[in-house]
Amino acid sequence: GENVEQHPSTLSVQEGDSAVIKCTYSDSASNYFPWYKQELGKGPQLIIDIRSNVGEKKDQRIAVTLNKTAKHFSLHITETQPEDSAVYFCAASTDNYGQNFVFGPGTRLSVLP
Amino acid sequence: DTGVSQNPRHKITKRGQNVTFRCDPISEHNRLYWYRQTLGQGPEFLTYFQNEAQLEKSRLLSDRFSAERPKGSFSTLEIQRTEQGDSAMYLCASRLAGQTFPYNEQFFGPGTRLTVL
Numbered sequence: 001g002e003n004v005e006q007h008p009s010t011l012s013v014q015e016g017d018s019a020v021i022k023c024t025y026s027d028s029a030s031n032y033f034p035w036y037k038q039e040l041g042k043g044p045q046l047i048i049d050i051r052s053n054v055g056e057k058k059d060q061r062i063a064v065t066l067n068k069t070a071k072h073f074s075l076h077i078t079e080t081q082p083e084d085s086a087v088y089f090c091a092a093s094t095d096n097y098g099q100n101f102v103f104g105p106g107t108r109l110s111v112l113p
Numbered sequence: 114d115t116g117v118s119q120n121p122r123h124k125i126t127k128r129g130q131n132v133t134f135r136c137d138p139i140s141e142h143n144r145l146y147w148y149r150q151t152l153g154q155g156p157e158f159l160t161y162f163q164n165e166a167q168l169e170k171s172r173l174l175s176d177r178f179s180a181e182r183p184k185g186s187f188s189t190l191e192i193q194r195t196e197q198g199d200s201a202m203y204l205c206a207s208r209l210a211g212q213t214f215p216y217n218e219q220f221f222g223p224g225t226r227l228t229v230l
Contacts, residue, residue, distance in 0.1 A: 034218065034219075036221075041223075043115070043117075043119075043204055043221035043222050043223045043224050044156065044204070044221045045115065045221070046218055046219075046220075049218060089155045089156070091155070099210070100146055100158040100161055100169070101148075101156070101158065103155030103157070105153075105155050106153070106154065106155050
């Protein structure tokens with residue numbers, strides 16, 4: 001089955017700097033890669049996603065890149081703000097079965113003012 | 114607020130007791146998922162429903178766990194004879210699946226945190 005790894009597990013950056021979180025996946029059939037942000041006591045919320053027919057997607061300060069050949073994808077946050085502090089999860093899914101997600105273990109991002 | 118609600122938000126129980134959680138998905142969503150999240154980990158898939166049919170169960174879903182989605186609306190997850198290892202956040206997610214909706218986005222509820230003493 002699919003296995004998703006995520007690095008780093010914790011990341012501290014100064015406000016205004018950029019943050020990059022990287023994930024790798026194992027199943028070449030995976031074709032949808034969402035990123036979720038989870039704040040304390042809340043459920044995960046989608047912040048950006050990418051399908052396998054696209055190499056890059058950007059939404060304001062957030063971007064995701066996908067390298068299908070290497071089976072890795074990355075989240076880039078520019079001009080970080082204290083409210084970006086949270087746990088970020090990457091995930092992968094395929095069109096097979098129920099399209100359930102396999103999540104990475106998460107990255108705790110701290111943006112220091 | 115994603116539109117997916119879960120109740121209760123917190124549940125404390127003693128080992129051996131039964132507990133039931135409820136998830137109300139976004140009303141038009143035909144697919145409903147249950148995940149379990151332990152401290153410091155990502156959510157892990159448990160099971161999912163297409164309308165009222167339970168179509169897949171993870172090996173994580175032992176015989177003590179049962180889920181239902183009567184009439185294809187809300188869903189319940191019951192854990193019988195709870196064990197300390199069941200302590201976790203139980204998350205529900207929903208989405209609209211079909212030929213004209215190729216996007217896989219799942220909307221998560223706030224979760225139910227279970228503590229088994």
